Amino acid sequence: MLNRLSADSLLAAAGVRTRASERTDAGSLARPSGPPTTRTALGELGSALDAVRLAGALPRLSAAPRGDGHLVVDIPGWRAPELTGLPLRRYLKRLGHDARGWGFGTNTGDPLRDVERLGARVLELVEEKGTPASLVGWSLGGVIAREVARRHPEAVRRVITYGTPVTGGAAYTTIARAYGGGVDPDADRVARRLDATSPIRVPLTVLFSRRDGVVSWQACIDRRSPSVEHVEVSSTHLGMGFDPDVWAIVADRLAAGPESR
Template identity: 80%
Template sequence: MPRLPLPGHHLLAAAGVRSRARHRADPTGLGHPSGPPSTRAALGELGSALDGVRLVGALPRLSAAPRGDGHLVVDIPGWRAPELTGAPLRAYLRRLGYDARGWGFGTNTGDPRRDVERLSRSVLELLDAKGEPASLVGWSLGGVIAREVARRHPDAVRRVVTYGTPVTGGPRHTTVARAYRRGPDADAHRVAERLDPTAPIPVPLTILFSRRDGIVAWQACLDHTSPDAEHVEVSSTHIGMGVDPDVWAVVADRLARG
């Protein structure tokens, strides 16, 4: 018999005291994307600031997260997002004991092929300097870049965590679908999709997605080919994921697993 939620559970989750994240062991039954998010979901992005309010209630459980081991964590912003957008998460990870840094290239202007090349060089240089592989954390298009760096240089990447990242379909399943030529490089996404079955990403992947995502169709975030991919469902808007305490808690937990 399934366990019913305890009285007040939903209220505590809404306040951030409890997590709304759910591990999805088998993504095959969750479906495939058919296009961009609905207009209703896109309009829901207007309430993204409310996701950050839950950080206050989540402070005790975030503070109790496993301590970091000091390894390097590189944070990659989403399309058109400045590097500053990841500053709150990086500050949290540094507080836990990680060497959390921005990717070093400022705003993500939407050229993943170029960015995979230059981030690869940066990660390899950091590997030489620190003597150990880095973890990559990518938001939206930043996750696409993180995945491709890990595919090319698995010895230099310890783990990849993505949230709101389109794995299939690229811009076709985002709210920029009608104007994708002005959006992220569609050809780069198609190359990634061709490589997934033939050269799957061998490092551990944690994929966070949300059915409330109004920018990327949540089904497009599912990875059906990587051998070591896990899926975690959160309840956040796309923009709000950067300050969603459930996202932060999952990132901290997975980084601590090594």
């Protein structure tokens, strides 16, 4: 049994097998109390190792379900250039998805503005395509994706986020630690009001990791949306965009038909 566990661990570490697990108990998980610990934040220095697993994961990534050609818009995280999502977009294109960047270059950190302009862009693209789009967002990009879906549910087929805080805004991130910020009660109140009066009703897939050294993983848990699922992965925050387990989950959920809405 011990040898079997060791072999499984080695295969997972090499990317041959997944380390992701669906969490049906997300509602009972701990609530956030602050930003990630200093030790967890320092773990981000090893983010490049998450990308190494891509080589071992190639067979299972190649066997992922094919897409139906629907539009997928990829949204980068805070201060991240649009190019950071290019490897994932290329992979999704090979699977048959119409994967595109969000079209605004680097995410400079103005979510109010970006929700407005991305919402307008999605509506325009959806009108051209004739079918709803899926939105994939990394970190702050996921916050933007969620709000676009909240405002325009008829135009959004599915939302997938990874490393995205859904409560407290920046209060549960290393940004708060760096600048001495605390929990923002106004941000929490706004989020609670929106979720109560206008919940996100499109299917949501939330990916989080306990190794996330930028966003407290507890702040990523969505306890309010009616159509949400949670998947736990094992990469760092910066490594999520190159984690084969994240790619596999994204590909699998995007392949789900619109009837699963």
